[in-house]
Amino acid sequence: MKIKVSGIVELSTIDYPKKCSAVIFLSDCNMKCKYCHNYEYITKNVYEMSAEEVFNDIDFLFAEAIVISGGEPTLQPEGVIELAKLAKSKGFPVKIDTNGTHPEVIEELIKNNLIDYVALDVKCRFDKYKELTGYDGDIKEKILKIIDICKKNNIFIECRTTFIPTVMGEEDIEEIAKTVKDCNLYAIQQFEPKDAYDDEFKKIHPPKPKELIELGKIAKKYVDNVVVRSFEGEIRI
Numbered sequence: 001m002k003i004k005v006s007g008i009v010e011l012s013t014i015d016y017p018k019k020c021s022a023v024i025f026l027s028d029c030n031m032k033c034k035y036c037h038n039y040e041y042i043t044k045n046v047y048e049m050s051a052e053e054v055f056n057d058i059d060f061l062f063a064e065a066i067v068i069s070g071g072e073p074t075l076q077p078e079g080v081i082e083l084a085k086l087a088k089s090k091g092f093p094v095k096i097d098t099n100g101t102h103p104e105v106i107e108e109l110i111k112n113n114l115i116d117y118v119a120l121d122v123k124c125r126f127d128k129y130k131e132l133t134g135y136d137g138d139i140k141e142k143i144l145k146i147i148d149i150c151k152k153n154n155i156f157i158e159c160r161t162t163f164i165p166t167v168m169g170e171e172d173i174e175e176i177a178k179t180v181k182d183c184n185l186y187a188i189q190q191f192e193p194k195d196a197y198d199d200e201f202k203k204i205h206p207p208k209p210k211e212l213i214e215l216g217k218i219a220k221k222y223v224d225n226v227v228v229r230s231f232e233g234e235i236r237i
């Protein structure tokens, strides 16, 4: 089968914790986050490739893990399963980046032993989702389902929020942290405005690491493991 792929990064040091990884970006998304730095890239670049063709494009000299990102990879469940199977057959651990809208795809990957690490974006306070992302489904229920399936099956579940000043505040982090309290790790990420999809978001200044650390302390009231990720690196709270 053909998978819609936007691009491949052969070597990343930031996408799989403590491992060098190759990152496969799948096309299309069912959200339209105003801050997304990938949205134009994943909608403009669409290459139809088989899983084998994707892997033939990767130089495995340094990669120790495979990350399937996008776009929203769970929109192509069969493609994700083929990529993960191929990665596993070559002995690589697999991570998926998801917006949480398709828990059944995560469940299928887990059932088939095809996934090691799930990074689940929790975008903002739940009453603001539609305004920020355009998504109108019951995202809180889906997020809780993914955390639950991962925990029951011993799959590492990271929840993460890209913090955008002026659009969100302490109350967003507090509500998110309360909701995801059972995850293995909660990460607060620094917003980078340069390639934001919405022009208004390009004008927003990125939060300072100091501000993210204070938000991390709020999250830490609810979640055992919290980190802050900024352009300067990762800080454990």
Ligand SMILES: C[S@@+](CC[C@H](N)C(=O)[O-])C[C@H]1O[C@@H](n2cnc3c(N)ncnc32)[C@H](O)[C@@H]1O
Pocket: 029, 035, 036, 037, 038, 069, 070, 071, 072, 073, 097, 098, 099, 119, 120, 121, 160, 161, 162, 189, 190, 191, 192, 193, 194, 195, 196
């Ligand atoms: C582009 S998304 C792709 C995977 C999936 N669709 C999701 O939303 O998690 C990967 C990560 O990039 C982050 N991201 C998107 N736009 C960003 C920006 N302008 N600055 C910093 N991180 C951003 C997202 O929050 C998410 O954690």
Ligand code: SF4
Pocket: 029, 030, 031, 032, 033, 036, 037, 038, 039, 070, 071, 072, 099, 133
């Ligand atoms: S951040 Fe993820 S969910 Fe949002 S538009 Fe970008 S790719 Fe889609």
